[in-house]
Structure formats: structure tokens, C-alpha cells
Amino acid sequence: MQRKISRRAIVKSGLIAGTFIPAIGLIAESAAAAALAPLDPKDPTAQALSFVTDAAKVDAKANPTFKPTQKCSTCAQYQGKATDATAGCNIFAGKSVPAGGWCKVWAQKPGA
Numbered sequence: 001m002q003r004k005i006s007r008r009a010i011v012k013s014g015l016i017a018g019t020f021i022p023a024i025g026l027i028a029e030s031a032a033a034a035a036l037a038p039l040d041p042k043d044p045t046a047q048a049l050s051f052v053t054d055a056a057k058v059d060a061k062a063n064p065t066f067k068p069t070q071k072c073s074t075c076a077q078y079q080g081k082a083t084d085a086t087a088g089c090n091i092f093a094g095k096s097v098p099a100g101g102w103c104k105v106w107a108q109k110p111g112a
Ligand code: SF4
Pocket: 051, 071, 072, 073, 075, 076, 077, 078, 089, 090, 091, 092, 097, 101, 102, 103, 104, 105, 106, 107
């Protein structure tokens, strides 16, 4: 028995696949970010770079270049979108940092 596949069915399945494949990519991307362990502020490298999980708690005296507008989500090293609550950081490989965090390596993300 041979089953005929209509052109309409092929187009339909293509449209369905086209809808789901990007969604699968988004799920995989957020799962990868969620799989990263949060950076521990007590980590020796984190301490050396004065990393804090909340930029509002930066010691301004010890970090005179710090400005209140600086936070991980606006940093060039932040691997997520500005709206992501946490994301990877190019400085702390394999760890996630919170959007509201900060460290001495902060540099303005282009366009942020
Ligand atoms: S390098 Fe940027 S994104 Fe990474 S912890 Fe420091 S301020 Fe946050």
C-alpha cells in the first residue's frame, strides 16, 4: 500500500517544524543558563575582583570607579540578554552571575 503525501501536507508540516525548531532552541538556551552554578562571592577570583551579587552593596570607597548604573546585565562580559535574571559571564567560566551583580571588570556593553 502506497500512501500519497499531498503538497499541502508537506507545506503544513514544514510550517509546524518552522514554528517549533526556534522554540526548542530557546528552551535549550535557557536550560543551559539554568545549568550553570551561581558564582559564589567567596570564590577567590570573585573576591579578587570584588564581585557582589547586588550592585547596591558595592563598597564605593574601595571601588571608586563604580557607578550605581553599573551591573552585570549592562556589562560587555554578560552572556545573557539584559532581561535575563542570571546568565554566564566571560570572566567566570561555567558560572552564572545575577543581572544585578557587579565586579571590578565591569565594562559597558555596546548598545546597553
Ligand atoms: S565581568 Fe561583568 S558580567 Fe561578569 S561578574 Fe563582572 S560585572 Fe558581572
